[in-house]
Amino acid sequence: MIANSFEYSAPGSLKEALALLAEGAKPLAGGMSLIPMMKLRLANPEHLVDIGRLPELNYIREENGELHIGAGVTHFEVESSPLLLGKCPLIAETAAHIGDIQVRNRGTIGGSVAHADPSADYPAALHALDAKIVLVSGEGTRTLSTEEFFLDTFTTALEPGEIVSEVIVPVDAGLTGTSYQKFLQPASGFAIVGAAARVRQEGGKFTLVRVGMTGLSGNAYRARNVEDALVGKEVTDANIQAAAALVADGQDASSDLHATAEYRAHLAGAYTARALRAALARSA
Template identity: 65%
Template sequence: MIPQNFEYSAPGNLRDALALLAGGNAKVLAGGMSLIPLMKLRLAAPEHLVDLGRVADLKSIREEGGTIRIGATATHYDIESSPLVRGKCPLLAEAASNIGDVQVRNMGTIGGSIAHADPAADYPASFLALEAQVRIASAKGERTVTIEQFLVDALTTALEPGEIVREIIVPVEPANAGVSYQKMVQPASGFAIVGAAARVRKSGGKVAFVRVGVTGLAAKAFRATGVEKLLEGTSGSPADVQKAAAVVSDGADANTDLHASASYRLQMAKVYTARALTQALSRAS
């Protein structure tokens, strides 16, 4: 389990990091929780690694104009333990606290996770429910895309050679909102067999706002707009939740692997979507 040799750079600031990556041959090392296992199996054999671990200003978590901006190398532990994230974007804190195990959360980063785009990763469900944006940087400049534009396919993102994820931008959650992330966990790896993230708001006894993101089910995570439409405007009763959650798998091309068949995943997606909606509704005021 020894990776192929490579050249290693550990720049101290973002400008140097982007300059090193500009050639397009180097691969970014963030927390390494996905990349290093791939390198050990020699499924990945980059010739040059640029370690972002020493780029200080890439780790910050801050509030700005109704949004929370999370630097790419903030670890899952930084996020789950951040008073700002816990208080103002609890869905993201909940998702982060459910990733892998404590050792993985201590090293793994939000930017690394989303740039790897594993179809069973936890974050994408929450990012979709939060309608997050991804700020991308390269030596040539910056651009910001929506999470739906960013996630192209399994292990494929909108990142071009030389580009890195700089920040994830999520909205500050209104105090009356209820959120929940529920996942069926694959016990050895901690990945989601299916995971559902829900955000709801109530107004005048009715469900006024619903966002649902689903991960693990298909090649890429998706927003379940069918579920949202069915639940919005209802009283949010258990029957309403069941009816809405029942359409979550409609049109999904479900994954099959040794942990769960496609038909099992399709069924579990409904169950976990209903659980996430139920808990989110119980937390909304």
């Protein structure tokens, strides 16, 4: 399988890359989604700008109580970063679930979120983390919440000429517990459903609950109904089960060869409960 011909540029700076993107070129980062699409000729860009090797997009640093992950950081770098493992373990745990070693060595966090595959792992965790997505173009930068960024299947708020430049996640204080639980399609490794949970408790009550869900429907989402059903409530397994059972409410569950809509919705509830329990066990 050979892709259509294209022009290739490997600029040395982000500024040069943005200038080429403004002229209509498309970005290439790790290529783990784009190259297979080009080989199938589902994507036929005429001009690719290689942003995968720009040092300006390759960093993980802590600033003002937040963790900034450059768009060019690979999934392997996320899963193995001592800073992230120590201060935001949910994002590292989620990265370790993506694909296989070879894919995690090449694929980037910026590329994955920009692609917005409805079964991708990161979006669930990013919703649960109240993450921010920073976009940059020749016009400047803007910072969006995950709900503002992920719009629909393979559809984000990115405008032509704009790329993801970094993802910002919080330093999770020691009291917060997190977990990502995934039921995967064994051949592809993609999530049939994936639930990310982030909880804090005090005095036997939930004080913070965040739930992100991927795979169930055409777009990963933040399950606010589950969160609202638990905050302020007593920490009991019955409360967790009752809240988790709401996760698929109002969602248009997907149906395919691997799971019917009804089964997917059932799995979504079961894996949300698992993620909440595992997160709770890790909270102080």
